[in-house]
Amino acid sequence: MHTPVLIDSRLPEVGTTIFTVMSRLAQACGAINLSQGFPDFSPDPALAAAVAGAIEAGFNQYPPMAGLPALRTAIATKLQTAYGAAYDPETEITVTAGATQAIFTAIAALVRPGDEVVVFEPAYDAYGPAVRLQGASLRPLALLAPHWRPDWAALEAAIGPRTRLVILNTPHNPTGSAWPREDIERLARMLEGTQVCVLADEVYEHMVFDGARHESVARHPALAARAIGVSSFGKTYHVTGWKVGYVFAPEALMAEFRKVHQFNVFTVNSPAQAAFAGFAARPETWRDLAGFYQAKRDRLRAGLAASRFRLLPCTATYFQLLDYRAISDMPDVAFAEWLTREAGVAAIPVSVFSHDRRDEGLVRLCFAKQDATLDAAIERLCAL
Numbered sequence: 061m062h063t064p065v066l067i068d069s070r071l072p073e074v075g076t077t078i079f080t081v082m083s084r085l086a087q088a089c090g091a092i093n094l095s096q097g098f099p100d101f102s103p104d105p106a107l108a109a110a111v112a113g114a115i116e117a118g119f120n121q122y123p124p125m126a127g128l129p130a131l132r133t134a135i136a137t138k139l140q141t142a143y144g145a146a147y148d149p150e151t152e153i154t155v156t157a158g159a160t161q162a163i164f165t166a167i168a169a170l171v172r173p174g175d176e177v178v179v180f181e182p183a184y185d186a187y188g189p190a191v192r193l194q195g196a197s198l199r200p201l202a203l204l205a206p207h208w209r210p211d212w213a214a215l216e217a218a219i220g221p222r223t224r225l226v227i228l229n230t231p232h233n234p235t236g237s238a239w240p241r242e243d244i245e246r247l248a249r250m251l252e253g254t255q256v257c258v259l260a261d262e263v264y265e266h267m268v269f270d271g272a273r274h275e276s277v278a279r280h281p282a283l284a285a286r287a288i289g290v291s292s293f294g295k296t297y298h299v300t301g302w303k304v305g306y307v308f309a310p311e312a313l314m315a316e317f318r319k320v321h322q323f324n325v326f327t328v329n330s331p332a333q334a335a336f337a338g339f340a341a342r343p344e345t346w347r348d349l350a351g352f353y354q355a356k357r358d359r360l361r362a363g364l365a366a367s368r369f370r371l372l373p374c375t376a377t378y379f380q381l382l383d384y385r386a387i388s389d390m391p392d393v394a395f396a397e398w399l400t401r402e403a404g405v406a407a408i409p410v411s412v413f414s415h416d417r418r419d420e421g422l423v424r425l426c427f428a429k430q431d432a433t434l435d436a437a438i439e440r441l442c443a444l
């Protein structure tokens with residue numbers, strides 16, 4: 061008999077994520093999967109060809125730790141073109157294995173045991189575990205429906221001597237909202253004179269609708285000076301499985317980020333980096349993304365107008381929230397499962413994005429799908 065090894069879990073409350081659970085259930089039930097946030101269509105064939113070409117051309121060994129110089133230069137050009145911001149590719153930009161690794165590495169680099177990290181809820185599920193693994197604690201603050209603006213008094217009260225980091229996610233998953241300029245400027249004023257850093261998760265930066273602009277921290281010098289900004293090529297170029305993203309930050313912050321990055325992944329797959337180097341600086345490869353997803357949003361909303369769901373505002377990202385309380389009084393997790401099994405459409409319950417499982421009778425649909433997929437889901441949802 062072997063003595064069993066007892067593991068005192070560092071994340072005892074973490075199980076399989078709801079995204080995996082719902083995607084599995086969708087598959088088992090043959091449901092249309094609008095749960096997980098990924099496109100069901102292909103990337104630009106020229107991008108796929110560029111990866112194949114890069115392999116042929118010999119981009120197959122370790123690239124430099126911070127990323128291929130050509131890609132970092134392209135990212136710097138993009139940040140200048142899109143936001144008028146100057147980041148030095150040598151010292152202020154690093155290529156990462158998607159945004160998830162960037163977020164984890166940034167938190168590991170900045171946060172120590174006993175620190176507090178402010179997150180706005182509902183919140184993307186990667187932040188909390190990364191904070192807790194550093195021995196720090198979360199200060200979750202609820203965003204206020206239906207426009208998901210921050211409660212400024214609560215934020216003011218939350219920021220104290222132990223606050224190390226504020227995690228900002230705009231455009232926002234799961235609510236499909238984006239912070240307006242006045243909110244970003246107010247946050248910048250509130251942090252003035254503090255030692256608080258900002259982790260700005262901007263993976264949906266090119267999906268802001270109705271002519272509004274994305275308020276990147278890169279546009280706001282007072283915030284940029286204390287911020288690590290994160291983006292994801294997976295989201296922008298419809299290749300979530302390639303897991304390539306990047307961070308931008310002032311040199312001192314980036315130096316700390318790289319100290320962790322070099323032992324966390326060291327570097328990121330070279331053919332994809334070489335391919336993105338030919339795309340990232342060209343505005344035509346991201347400029348039309350907002351229009352592309354806005355048309356899908358409009359299609360979904362118009363289709364669901366006749367349903368019994370109440371649609372919350374959707375001004376950004378590829379997520380639409382639905383209030384189902386006219387249909388059912390089930391808790392949202394049970395409703396999402398019922399919807400998958402009985403209606404054949406998989407969605408994500410919004411309570412999973414809050415530490416206290418705050419249930420407001422909402423589910424999230426992802427509309428990064430072909431029109432035919434959306435139309436089939438609309439038909440099923442309108443039948444309820």
Ligand SMILES: Cc1ncc(COP(=O)(O)O)c(C=O)c1O
Nearest residue numbers: 097158159160184233292294305
């Ligand atoms: C808000 C947010 N941040 C980060 C990520 C992860 O991005 P990546 O696939 O590049 O790791 C996602 C993916 O769903 C997201 O929604």
